[in-house]
Amino acid sequence: MPELPEVETVRRGLAPAMEGSRLAKVEVRDRRLRWPLAKDFEKRLTGQTVEGLGRRAKYLLADLSSGDVLIMHLGMSGSFRVGTDGRDGQIAKYHHETSKSAKHDHVVFHMSNGATVTFNDPRRFGSMKLVARAKLEHEPLLRGLGPEPLGNEFDAAMLARACAGKKTSLKAALLDQRVVAGLGNIYVCEALYRARLSPKRMASSIAVRNGQPNARAVALVDAIKAVLNDAIKAGGSSLRDHRRADGSLGDFQHDFQVYDREGAPCPSCKGKKKTTIKRIVQTGRSTFYCPKCQK
DNA sequence: CCGCGGGCCTGAGAGC
DNA sequence: TGCTCTCAGGCCCGCG
Numbered sequence: 001m002p003e004l005p006e007v008e009t010v011r012r013g014l015a016p017a018m019e020g021s022r023l024a025k026v027e028v029r030d031r032r033l034r035w036p037l038a039k040d041f042e043k044r045l046t047g048q049t050v051e052g053l054g055r056r057a058k059y060l061l062a063d064l065s066s067g068d069v070l071i072m073h074l075g076m077s078g079s080f081r082v083g084t085d086g087r088d089g090q091i092a093k094y095h096h097e098t099s100k101s102a103k104h105d106h107v108v109f110h111m112s113n114g115a116t117v118t119f120n121d122p123r124r125f126g127s128m129k130l131v132a133r134a135k136l137e138h139e140p141l142l143r144g145l146g147p148e149p150l151g152n153e154f155d156a157a158m159l160a161r162a163c164a165g166k167k168t169s170l171k172a173a174l175l176d177q178r179v180v181a182g183l184g185n186i187y188v189c190e191a192l193y194r195a196r197l198s199p200k201r202m203a204s205s206i207a208v209r210n211g212q213p214n215a216r217a218v219a220l221v222d223a224i225k226a227v228l229n230d231a232i233k234a235g236g237s238s239l240r241d242h243r244r245a246d247g248s249l250g251d252f253q254h255d256f257q258v259y260d261r262e263g264a265p266c267p268s269c270k271g272k273k274k275t276t277i278k279r280i281v282q283t284g285r286s287t288f289y290c291p292k293c294q295k
Numbered sequence: 296c297c298g299c300g301g302g303c304c305t306g307a308g309a310g311c
Numbered sequence: 312t313g314c315t316c317t318c319a320g321g322c323c324c325g326c327g
Contacts, residue, residue: 034303166297
């Protein structure tokens with residue numbers, strides 16, 4: 001599921017259930033996530049208050065009263081669900097879905113406010129890791145990440161600088177979390193379409209010239225911010241796995257202009273000869289784009 | 296250091 | 312209906 005808008009949607013859904021509440025009980029049903037959960041995982045979490053639930057790129061970061069930070073990643077198929085201990089609560093509403101997926105419920109947080117927060121991940125590419133807050137800046141998972149695309153510091157000059165000298169396509173550069181952190185295949189395709197830039201263009205072609213970012217870099221940054229904000233407003237994109245914390249679907253997949261639309265007419269090509277969306281493979285990933293609009 | 300391809304997993308959907 | 316094959320939103324690692 002999860003790129004930045006989906007993770008942010010999950011964060012907003014989980015925050016009311018977790019922030020300010022204690023982890024009364026931590027239940028691990030399967031330790032085999034991306035990396036096996038540490039042996040002291042439950043012990044280190046139990047009794048701690050979640051002081052805040054944040055996000056960095058595609059990672060959720062729960063700040064704990066112990067001074068630890070719980071780092072969580074949804075991988076490809078991870079989701080969280082908020083329910084209520086002892087009663088059906090919101091789960092009953094989505095009973096047919098929850099009963100089907102229950103076998104991949106790997107971790108359950110029982111909060112002191114009565115909420116349960118359940119991590120489900122069929123493919124187990126997701127991960128959880130506890131690190132001391134004081135050591136967070138040295139954490140390998142986070143250390144190499146580029147700027148937050150929705151932050152003020154992420155602008156055309158910064159993107160242009162990061163792309164300068166890159167010996168790869170613009171598509172691959174935007175998927176590189178060191179260049180900008182949080183984009184995945186969907187939003188890279190959609191942002192390039194909005195910016196009318198070809199995914200095949202060399203990344204370095206949006207670089208700084210004479211100390212100024214070129215117009216392409218400006219358009220691309222605008223497009224990235226806009227598509228991410230639109231997607232967050234829609235609760236993310238649900239193709240297969242993404243669910244909001246209350247079990248409901250995101251809506252942004254209905255607003256895709258190019259992603260997963262191979263053969264469909266390009267939404268901006270006007271006139272009798274509508275170009276169709278093309279699918280190509282770049283560095284092993286599908287790219288969807290309009291060869292006429294995107295140069 | 297960089298860029299690329301393989302691998303990790305399960306499930307959904309297509310084709311036969 | 313069921314089998315087999317391909318593909319999927321991510322990221323780490325080893326290779327050249």
